[in-house]
Amino acid sequence: MKTLISAAALALALSVNPVKAQAPLPFAPGTGDFNWQSYEALKTTQLNGEQVTVFGPWLGPDQKVVESVLAYFAKATGADVKYVGSDSFEQQILIDAEAGSAPNVSVFPQPGLAADMAKRGFLSPLSTETADWVRTNYAAGQSWVDLGTYANQNGKKELYGFFFKVDVKSLVWYVPENFEDAGYEVPESMEDLKTLTDQIVADGGTPWCIGLGSGGATGWPATDWVEDMMLRTQPAAVYDDWVANRIPFDDPRVVAAIEEFGAFARNNAYVAGGAGTVASTDFRDSPKGLFSSPPQCYMHKQASFIPAFFPEGTSVGEDADFFYFPAYSGKKLGSPVLGAGTVFAITKESKGARALMEFLKSPIAHEVWMAQQGFLTPHKGVNTKLYATDTLRAMGDILLKATTFRFDGSDLMPGGVGAGSFWTGMVDYAGGKPAKQVAQEIQNSWDALK
Amino acid sequence: MDNIAGTKSSLTWAVHISVVILVALWLFPTLGLLVSSFRTSDQIATSGWWNATFPSTQNLTLRTEPPKSQIEREGEFIIEGNLFGSAGSSQIQVYGIASNALGAYQVGETAPLRNGGTITVLANGDYQMKNSEAFKGKRGQRVFVTAETPPKFTLENYRNVLFDPANSEGMAKAFFNTLTVTIPATIIPILVAAFAAYALAWMEFPGRALLIAMIVGLLVVPLQLALIPLLKFHNFVGIGKGYFGVWLAHTGFGLPLAIYLLRNYMVGLPRDIIENAKVDGASDFQIFVKIILPLSFPALASFAIFQFLWTWNDLLVALVFLIDATGETTVMTKQIVELLGTRGGNWEILATSAFVSISVPLLVFFAMQKYLVRGLLAGSVK
Numbered sequence: 001m002k003t004l005i006s007a008a009a010l011a012l013a014l015s016v017n018p019v020k021a022q023a024p025l026p027f028a029p030g031t032g033d034f035n036w037q038s039y040e041a042l043k044t045t046q047l048n049g050e051q052v053t054v055f056g057p058w059l060g061p062d063q064k065v066v067e068s069v070l071a072y073f074a075k076a077t078g079a080d081v082k083y084v085g086s087d088s089f090e091q092q093i094l095i096d097a098e099a100g101s102a103p104n105v106s107v108f109p110q111p112g113l114a115a116d117m118a119k120r121g122f123l124s125p126l127s128t129e130t131a132d133w134v135r136t137n138y139a140a141g142q143s144w145v146d147l148g149t150y151a152n153q154n155g156k157k158e159l160y161g162f163f164f165k166v167d168v169k170s171l172v173w174y175v176p177e178n179f180e181d182a183g184y185e186v187p188e189s190m191e192d193l194k195t196l197t198d199q200i201v202a203d204g205g206t207p208w209c210i211g212l213g214s215g216g217a218t219g220w221p222a223t224d225w226v227e228d229m230m231l232r233t234q235p236a237a238v239y240d241d242w243v244a245n246r247i248p249f250d251d252p253r254v255v256a257a258i259e260e261f262g263a264f265a266r267n268n269a270y271v272a273g274g275a276g277t278v279a280s281t282d283f284r285d286s287p288k289g290l291f292s293s294p295p296q297c298y299m300h301k302q303a304s305f306i307p308a309f310f311p312e313g314t315s316v317g318e319d320a321d322f323f324y325f326p327a328y329s330g331k332k333l334g335s336p337v338l339g340a341g342t343v344f345a346i347t348k349e350s351k352g353a354r355a356l357m358e359f360l361k362s363p364i365a366h367e368v369w370m371a372q373q374g375f376l377t378p379h380k381g382v383n384t385k386l387y388a389t390d391t392l393r394a395m396g397d398i399l400l401k402a403t404t405f406r407f408d409g410s411d412l413m414p415g416g417v418g419a420g421s422f423w424t425g426m427v428d429y430a431g432g433k434p435a436k437q438v439a440q441e442i443q444n445s446w447d448a449l450k
Numbered sequence: 451m452d453n454i455a456g457t458k459s460s461l462t463w464a465v466h467i468s469v470v471i472l473v474a475l476w477l478f479p480t481l482g483l484l485v486s487s488f489r490t491s492d493q494i495a496t497s498g499w500w501n502a503t504f505p506s507t508q509n510l511t512l513r514t515e516p517p518k519s520q521i522e523r524e525g526e527f528i529i530e531g532n533l534f535g536s537a538g539s540s541q542i543q544v545y546g547i548a549s550n551a552l553g554a555y556q557v558g559e560t561a562p563l564r565n566g567g568t569i570t571v572l573a574n575g576d577y578q579m580k581n582s583e584a585f586k587g588k589r590g591q592r593v594f595v596t597a598e599t600p601p602k603f604t605l606e607n608y609r610n611v612l613f614d615p616a617n618s619e620g621m622a623k624a625f626f627n628t629l630t631v632t633i634p635a636t637i638i639p640i641l642v643a644a645f646a647a648y649a650l651a652w653m654e655f656p657g658r659a660l661l662i663a664m665i666v667g668l669l670v671v672p673l674q675l676a677l678i679p680l681l682k683f684h685n686f687v688g689i690g691k692g693y694f695g696v697w698l699a700h701t702g703f704g705l706p707l708a709i710y711l712l713r714n715y716m717v718g719l720p721r722d723i724i725e726n727a728k729v730d731g732a733s734d735f736q737i738f739v740k741i742i743l744p745l746s747f748p749a750l751a752s753f754a755i756f757q758f759l760w761t762w763n764d765l766l767v768a769l770v771f772l773i774d775a776t777g778e779t780t781v782m783t784k785q786i787v788e789l790l791g792t793r794g795g796n797w798e799i800l801a802t803s804a805f806v807s808i809s810v811p812l813l814v815f816f817a818m819q820k821y822l823v824r825g826l827l828a829g830s831v832k
Contacts, residue, residue: 051776053775053776055775059791060788060789060790060791062791082775082776083777084777085788087787087790092770095681095770096775098681098682099678099682099684099685100685101681101690101774101775103775177549182548204550285495288496291511293509293510293549293594294552295549308791311492311495312490312491
């Protein structure tokens with residue numbers, strides 16, 4: 001009986017823990033236009049099987065790509081790198097950090113959360129060399145350092161977060177062939193965009209698909225609209241003041257930006273399905289209106305990740321394309337770009353964690369991801385020819401051409417506002433509440449957090 | 451007596467109607483999920499599952515072969531083919547060649563193309579493009595058709611979830627991991643609770659009523675409250691994240707209900723039998739093993755079903771107490787969440803995974819269902 005049980009236990013153990021094969025390297029070292037010197041340089045650090053755990057928000061196909069990037073680090077240093085993704089990263093990292101079972105490196109989708117964790121003493125600061133490195137090697141380096149610098153529990157400000165992987169948000173997606181059929185041109189300025197919007201309505205079409213639904217995060221797409229409108233109606237300094245609450249949320253300039261969004265989203269003729277459906281349409285289903293027959297809408301404003309939700313078989317760059325969400329030519333504010341990004345931070349100190357952060361600085365880490373999918377980087381030392389598609393390269397161009405780059409404001413505001421009252425406030429606004437009142441309520445919730 | 455008979459019959463009606471409503475309430479979404487699991491994501495996005503079984507009139511955007519496949523015949527450049535790939539059962543009614551002028555042409559009519567040349571589309575999808583000059587460009591012409599399409603179902607989702615090499619290995623591993631979590635997490639609380647329930651039901655000791663009240667009180671404490679302190683404790687005593695930790699957690703969270711359910715059942719067993727056994731000199735342990743346990747089988751089985759279902763479907767407790775940063779100990783629910791992708795929204799995968807995941811609990815339920823109702827009534831009827 002005993003032997004039977006132990007045999008069964010052994011069989012179970014074997015079936016439960018098959019040796020997990022390391023993710024394959026998608027590009028063999030030494031081939032292509034990659035910066036292989038930086039890969040060879042990694043080999044000077046030998047970790048000999050030391051386990052490095054990474055916890056992040058990416059799942060599904062994204063997870064495969066992250067694992068393939070980390071595989072280069074594993075191969076070069078001999079470390080055993082494990083990546084785990086979660087759709088409830090924000091909650092779980094808190095539980096793990098509180099209980100003391102945090103992974104070595106965590107990937108924060110929002111800097112606000114990282115700042116929160118730093119304040120509670122869960123993050124290990126990065127070296128000052130890293131700060132210098134970011135300053136010199138990233139485009140607009142100082143702003144990336146500022147975004148990754150947080151106060152710890154003693155109030156001392158240090159660099160905790162390293163930005164890796166950036167999204168551009170100021171994009172409008174459209175179907176080029178539908179524009180051709182109707183004889184529309186891609187607008188160069190916000191004035192043109194508004195004229196085009198009216199033109200489409202006059203021709204009997206519907207210009208926009210807007211959807212704010214996102215389960216518990218319903219409302220966030222509207223915050224991107226408002227932030228983009230802030231950058232297009234006010235100088236960047238006002239935007240910074242707004243994000244830091246140095247000017248109140250119900251400042252007339254902010255209310256005006258909300259109303260700019262309302263000019264699109266609250267006009268029944270402008271939005272597919274009418275303004276009443278804006279808040280209830282899921283942001284993942286919303287772009288599908290571009291591709292229906294007849295087209296439900298001609299344009300959809302959304303960040304660079306959205307092609308993942310286009311119908312199967314859509315070829316980006318041919319069936320669908322994007323243009324820069326233009327700025328007012330009359331306001332002389334240049335061409336501002338709104339973006340977001342993920343922050344890598346050390347949540348459990350180890351030699352391997354430090355080595356992994358060093359790896360993220362090497363061009364090869366950026367290039368391997370660029371050459372696969374959905375990755376933009378401000379790293380100036382990478383070969384931009386490696387971008388997997390022209391679409392990605394064009395997005396990269398928007399980043400480079402930007403006269404002003406600002407980080408998604410709602411990600412920088414305190415969680416209770418940026419991931420709370422701002423979202424719900426926007427849902428209320430889309431539902432018909434006056435902008436002034438909504439802004440007032442958001443400011444009240446901010447005051448309550450202070 | 452008339453009114454009593456009348457009351458009874460109208461009550462029966464009410465019972466029947468509410469049963470029908472309840473059953474429909476539960477079955478309707480399940481049926482929808484089942485139908486959805488056989489549809490593609492585009493189908494799910496464009497039409498409701500209740501339309502899935504009818505032939506539908508759809509507006510489709512199709513594309514001809516690209517210009518590089520053109521042939522030159524008698525001085526004309528021709529592209530030929532079928533819009534559906536091959537003549538199928540779809541019937542085109544009208545077609546158009548611009549997104550803002552759908553249905554501008556009847557099938558068989560010839561339409562002029564914007565960049566020169568003409569196109570003719572037939573009802574079965576065959577088309578012919580003609581031009582005196584060579585067609586230019588990289589892509590084929592878009593054709594917008596209104597077509598009657600027969601219902602279509604796919605097994606692709608199930609293939610994706612179960613047999614796709616990219617995740618079948620992970621799925622198999624997660625399946626065994628889930629069993630490793632579920633079976634001990636079902637047996638341990640039953641063992642403990644059965645002993646406790648007997649003691650609380652039949653052994654006299656001071657403070658017994660208070661103890662029972664406390665356990666019933668524990669039923670209302672939400673488990674979320676205990677997540678962080680308990681995980682801290684596990685790390686402190688050195689268990690950390692792992693199977694042992696998750697067994698303990700499930701045992702702890704399941705015990706109040708188990709004890710309450712089993713005690714109420716055992717208290718209802720006939721006092722005579724137990725007293726007779728005591729007179730005959732049986733010890734408490736003998737009474738428990740020889741009399742109480744066999745008689746309590748329905749209650750034990752019904753709690754086992756509850757606990758099994760709860761641990762099988764659990765994601766929260768597994769995430770907190772089991773799945774560590776190496777990701778080796780993943781469970782089914784976690785694996786399914788991963789399939790949904792970074793931003794969610796893959797409904798077809800969700801629907802399919804739900805049915806894959808539900809299959810084992812269904813088996814367990816049908817194998818033990820005759821005990822379920824008896825156990826549910828445990829203690830309520832004397």
